[in-house]
Amino acid sequence: MALAYDAGRSPDFSAYLKGKASDRPTLDLLVKGARCAGCLAKIEREAQALPGVAHARLNLTSGKLTVGFRTSAGADPGAVIAVLERLGYPATPYDPGQAAEANDREGRRLILALAVAAFGAMNTMMFSVPLWAGLFGQELGPATRTVMMWWCALVATPCTLYAGMPFFESAWRSLKARRANMDVPISIGVILTLVISFSETLLRGRDAYFDAAVSLLFLLLIGRWLDHQLKLKARSAAADLLALQAPAASVLGADGQEHRRPLSEVAVGDLLVVRPGERLPVDVRIEAGASQLDTALLTGETLPASVDPGAVCRAGALNLTGVLQVRALARSEDSAVAAVARLVEAGAQSKSKYVRLADKSSAIYVPVVHSAAALTLVGGLALGLGVREALLRAVAVLIITCPCALGLAAPAVQISASARLFRRGVLVKSGAALERLAEVDHVVFDKTGVLTEGRPRLIAAASPDLARAAQLARASAHPLAKALATEAGPGPTAEDVVEHAGLGVAGLVDGRRSRLGRAGFVGAASGRETELWFAVEGEAPIRFAFSDQLRPDAAATVAALLARGLTVEILSGDVAAPVAAAAEGCGIAAWRAGLSPEEKAAAVDALKAQGRKVLMVGDGLNDAAALARAHAAMAPGSALDASQNAADLVFAGERLGAVSEALDVAQAAQARALENFGFAALYNLIAAPAAMAGLVNPFVAALAMSGSSLVVTLNALRVRLPLRPGSR
Known part of the structure; x- marks a missing residue:
């Protein structure tokens, strides 16, 4: 059952704080109703303004809001939930299962609303097309026109009211909070279109726009459903990582018997049994038994680690030999594998420069467009237009000028590019990383575990x-x-x-x-x-x-990078002979061996001082500092946690070609984002004046506004990768 904040009762949400024993606890909330860049900016701004809050980051992809507090004493989860309620965004403590259920429910609701809107649009057109045919000299008689209008109303009105509920509910929550989001002008435009259409029908006027209202919602819902599907693909990356954890654990009870429990029910202090071939379900301390663990997933170490009683081991390590009795030190959501999944999730809505631009534009949209609509109405009346014509122009302005295209310009591209890279085994931690990757002109490789197989x-x-x-x-x-x-x-x-x-x-x-x-x-x-x-x-x-052999495609990858005009070198901590052999085998002319972590970082700093945009690809602890200093950074999935934390992208599998593919996608994504921004700006520069001048009626405005969002979303899907031989 969802928990809601009641200011009168002030329930205690402190149990949902993570890291309460630390100086900086955090709180994860599932936020409902946040859909656009404007929502994101508003929620983060208001949450960060609360006393005691150090930072707030909303992930539109998953709906998770992570709030960090400055001190444990100043942590007040209830205050955060109350602020979100006032803003019109109900929030509950984040639960992955609840989030997945809400996502499924939202998907079903969107597809049903889309189906109803499609039915309404198609059947309304049967009666509205004869009305619009009058534009070509094929006039209907007055009685026939009135009958056609009433049939349009009969079909379109219930379909519009049902299909518009996702927008109406969002707008109502926003207005109750005395604020306005992008769904407010959409809702006002749709409702006014229905009102004007009924007025025209009752007064036996010439035109009605029932088809415009339902068609607008149909096209908007297509864009919203596509956006939902893109986010679903992005969410699957973290879900697939968490699938590496065992679904259940063997808990040793007080009676000495083993009991299988779901992973979510394993508590700190439980005594567990892990047999050969099983992964450690949570972070543990060895109580009895000796074995060897394969920790390549977590540390990048190819050789097994021997463990004895007293050793502390992390979740995800594979038990190879002996039977172990272990004591749980953390819950499943706090395990090392869960931490890797959070790396993937963390950047789905990162603050790249393009997203910041969209945030600023969306923030000023509502007051500007409402002012423009009001000015159009008042100006039309002042110029001698009738109330009907002035109101139609104002409605057209409300409908046609929408920042949806601008708000989707960068996020849609980032989600599409991240999803495509994930299908190739590359996990993108932030959209900003794709922007930086597109600017790279120099690539630095570590040797062991990167150019070689490890x-x-x-x-x-x-x-x-x-x-x-x-x-x-x-x-x-x-x-x-x-x-x-x-x-x-x-x-x-x-x-x-x-x-x-x-x-x-x-x-x-x-x-x-x-x-x-x-x-x-x-x-x-x-x-x-x-x-x-x-x-x-x-x-x-x-x-x-x-x-340790070179990766099979190491030489081909280096050749591909050189063919793109990039320069390549090796910075390695290994001795000179194997580094020289690897450089020769890959076709790399510049290499340095025997470097300490500080020397690697200094080498990257020196390249940056020369104006180079450096991509660092490394996997070891000695690469972490260099990865953090580079313009962009990548690490293999077998890398140390420290290296994965410092990297912007993590690639799985044996293919080094993921590096060149990521560069291609980043450059394509940058091109698509710039195209989207250019289109959105041009569209609004043309559409707004046309609506104010009366050159666009509500039906054409609906088609134009919805079409602009669809163009941006579909253009984002053009971020493609060339197919590898044998792939589908």
């Missing part, structure tokens, strides 16, 4: 030794063992295999006791490279070395 591969070994070692490797989930088994191909598995957590595996190979694992585990001296040792009882240990 995944070990076996260097050639003797076939008999490889075949024997592979029998043990096939029984292990260790990444190096998997690489060895992959190199050997299909074959038998050793018998009596026992896995020693953090050390290796032992078993019978061809009837002889054998071991595969660390040097100390098999009784050998360790080398300097990534390695596995294999020892058969009575024989000398055999070493298997592994190397």
Whole structure:
């Protein structure tokens, strides 16, 4: 059940504060009714004006308003909810399930309203077309015209009232709060059009505009439904990330029995059981057991991490070997995987320069357009026009001058571009990042985990030794063992295999006791490279070395960047020899090796001082400072959290080509946004004077205003990517 704020009872919402123990708690609210840039600016401005509020950021895509407070003592969630209620935007504590349900409900309502408007528009036209045919000399008789008008009214009025409810309700909430949003002039225009049409019908006048009212709503609802679908695609990115978490966890009860619970019901302090092959459901501390964890999803570390009792581990890590008993340290929504999902969600409505421009334009729209409509009415009466003609012109001004196109110009492009990149495995954290990415002229790559796969591969070994070692490797989930088994191909598995957590595996190979694992585990001296040792009882240990290969498309990606006129270099902390080899393999002439994190950041600063717009692509902790200083930054999905936090875009998978594709989309998005702004400005410069001069009637005004929003939205969908071979 949704919670509403009642100023008289002043309920306590402090339980919904996050980080209450910290100095800067935050509050997440689900805001209803916010649709445009003007709504966003109004909500953020009023929330930030409250005492104790440090910042407020509304994500129009998800409807989530995140409010940050300066201190715990000054945190008053109820005051924030009360302000939103006064503004006409009901708010409740944010719940992902409730948000999804509200989104589904809104989608169903829009599609039903659209269907009713379409029915009304089509059937009204059957009676209005003969009326408009009089423009071509095919006049109807007075009685026939009146009958046609009444049939138009009979069909259009109920359809208009039903299809217009999303706009009427939004306008009413805004007016109750003594404010006006973009739905106010739309609602006034539609209602006045109906009133004038009924007046003309009753007085047996020449023209009625029932078709204009229902057609306006039909076209507006198409634009609103398209916008809803674009936002739905953007929301799916964070949802897909959260799907990486286990849907349930095994909780160990006081009776010693295991109980499966939904992830949302796991509380801090619960004792959980995690078996091999399962991911840690929440952030935990190991209570009993020893194992190895694959943390590549969270840290970028390709080798498993050995864990023992007392170790603190984060959600999303994959348990490879032993059974663990763990103590929950956080709820699922506070886990590391949830934090990565929030990175994706955070920038869906970021304050890019284009969005700021749309905010400013939308903020002055309502008073300007209402003043223009009033001036048109008064001016028409002063010039000797009749009340009917002056009112028609004022209504046309209200309908035709709408900032929807301007408000959608940048957000529609950003959502479309972000959704297209997400389908290619690139997560965009902010629309502003796309703008900066489009300006890049120099690309800097880290080597390990970026140009290279960050995944070990076996260097050639003797076939008999490889075949024997592979029998043990096939029984292990260790990444190096998997690489060895992959190199050997299909074959038998050793018998009596026992896995020693953090050390290796032992078993019978061809009837002889054998071991595969660390040097100390098999009784050998360790080398300097990534390695596995294999020892058969009575024989000398055999070493298997592994190397990190270039990504398959690294050279092609660098060539594509160079072909675009960009300059490319490598900044790496690795020693010179492998960096030189990677540079040669990729076709990069400029490279520097052995750099510390400070030196990498200084190199980026030096490039910026030269006027270069730098794109930094890195994955390690030593890249975080450079990523933060670069004009734009990208990180692979296997990167450290610190690097992902510092990056503007995160790409998944093995394809480095995501870098060049992101650049292409960013440049296309910039072009589409500029086209949208140019069209919106030109449209309003032409449409407003035409309506004021009486050159446009309400029907044409409805078509023109709705068409402008549709043009902007459809133009945003033109942000495309070239298809890869074999893709659909």
